[in-house]
Amino acid sequence: MKHIDEYRDPELVSRLVEEIGKRAAKSWTIMEICGGQTHSIMRNGLDQLLPPNIRLVHGPGCPVCVTPLETIERALAIAAMPGVILTSFGDMLRVPGSQKDLFMARSEGADVRIVFSPLEALQIARDNPSKEVVFLAVGFETTAPANAMAVRQAAREGLSNFSELVSQVMVPPAMRAILSLPGNRVQGFLAAGHVCAIMGWEEYEPVAEEFGVPVVPAGFEPVDLLDGILKVVEMLEEGRGGVVNAYGRVVSREGNREARRVMNEVFAVADRPWRGIGVIPKSGLVLLPEYARFDAEKRFDVGHIAPQESPLCRSGEVLQGHLKPSDCPAFGRECSPQTPLGATMVSSEGACAAYYRYHRNPFVL
């Protein structure tokens, strides 16, 4: 498969691992903030291949995991309303609310449908004029352009039965928040390659400079990730911060201008609560007032929502890179993919789920 297989070459992987080992004289802690990268690292066992002085930590890179419980409860309440078709990416269907998830809601009679694109949700709206179609618009900046286009298109077509329940988050504020936490040990970052395909890497330069850390946009295949780690290590060893692009075939400094233009046409930046972390200022996107009629939060009155998190769940600490999933007391006991306590165990890219699926019990790294 072109543009995939070349980046899975075992010989090249070996060589990059060797090179990292040669360059890394000291111990370093590197974080990636991207569920896709977490998944790829765990699935390919890249963390096992790295020398022991390189510690990979997983950040809050899974938008499914950081969607506030309140949003899940709201989605469940909307799905239960008569005449509503709730559409969503598949990942969201198993995320537990206080009592149930969207799969269970479906088995109780709610019309919940998996879609691969917000444009499919738009088509469902066109095909079902007498129903209210709601799309659970979850994602990072990679998905925001798609979600924005769907709303803009709905407006252009004059669709009156389409809305989005928006839970969009952005990476750089999270990076800042992590670096600002007392006791932070993260020294360098891999930046999410496809987020950067949209946003470019300009917005990381201030963070990199202010905190003096290396930030390296990287891809998802084993070669891409290891190349990114190598570049971070090189910069750390040289004591310099800054942004160096390791995903040149997809990421440019300015990103995708047209995508950002449409995002800015539809969304505005706002403060946003991240599940397990708390409110991070200016870290989310909300629909602009002129698109209020497409905002499911305003369109549906769901009454009072009182979300209740499990007291045992320590997703927040995992998301901030303070706790390894396998070090959580509930890991593999009360909490497993079959009986998840929090979103990091449910989402296929949550760090806890990745650890459970691929490593089960602690590997000695």
Next chain:
Amino acid sequence: MTEPFSCPLPILRHETVQMAHGAGGRLSQELTARVFTPRFSNRFLDQLDDQAKLDLPSGRIAFTTDTYVVVPYVFSGGTIGTLAVNGTVNDLAVGGARPLYLSAGFVLEEGFPIADLEHIAESMAAAAVEAGVMIVTGDTKVVQKGSCDGIFINTSGIGVLRDDVSLSCRNLKPGDCILLSGTIGDHGMSIMTARERLSFQSAIRSDCAPLNRMIAAVLDEVPEVHAMRDPTRGGVASVLNELAVSSSVGIDIDENAIPVRDDVRGACELLGIDPLHVANEGKLIAVVPAQEASKALEVMRRFDEGRQAVSVGSVTADHAGMVVMRTAFGSRRIIDLPLGEQLPRIC
């Protein structure tokens, strides 16, 4: 002006299934006579009794049942009918039984096109002939529109167990080789892309096939086979985990050894699905003592359905109850049971 009187006799030649076709009366009989009897015809079924009176060879009997609800009911490489026949044949064969007789129960949704039913029955008849089994009894019920997805089929099957083999999921021993008869993920990805055809189009063909002839040949020449399973729902990952747990052993497999077609690989990438978790309907996993592995592979490769047979790993005394895969890079990861419904990943 008076309207001409038209006698309200029921329409006898329908193009779609009606409630009356399941009611046991004239229309039921006509449906059976039109669709099933001519195609499944054999000396047992043709008696048209409520039961099939069978002659069974001596020996222990194996008995299995399965219900098929696949959507869409026609796909590249088969129909819900071919799945039903081959699935039941294979469930008997992997236990070391020679499949003989099948029953076929149909639940049809009101409005189901009879032409489609004929097509499915035709495919079942052909599958039965290919596998060397007979469909000897059956039943048809019709439910109201909306009560089922077009057609559901239950098949039960009877076979006679060979007395020269002892196959069990508890038989695995450290050192045994894990053999796989061919490429994985074909059926599941064929169905998934067919079902989501508005979003994805592919020419992936289901691998639906009967395995009993290949299995019989393997057992003839390698009676020491320890266990056999066909990795249907849940894929290779499910079967290997069940074997490991049942026998309290570990299983090591090698990512490089697992054959996956390019088009299946592409579809899995696109949907974010692991081929090890995807259903197969014409593949065999056989666990054999190490010294018998080459012979078993040679036998499998004589058959179309086994021409890409390979050894994918081995049984170990380590990490009992767990399946561990060595990746192409030399790292290791656990191959877990799939959780449930395959959720295509976006994230």
Next chain:
Amino acid sequence: MCLAIPGKLIGISDENGLKMGVVDVNGTKTKACLEYVPEILPGQYTIVHAGFALKIIDEEEAAESLRLWQELIDSGAFEPDEVPPLPDDVI
């Protein structure tokens, strides 16, 4: 949130006023909105996420990276990788 697969654009059309395309990933084809890659041509590779093509893959950059990595391989004293021992407490 990043699952975006590279594939080849094989056809362009218009749907509801949006520029749409068919992207081929090793034989499986998927629909993708091309509004964010307006200059894309059939035969070029792109990454598709949530039904949208996000970027045209820069073949020159890709080739350059591969070239540099090949140099890395050629320059190194490459030993065949050894299988890392499985830690005892993976049970």
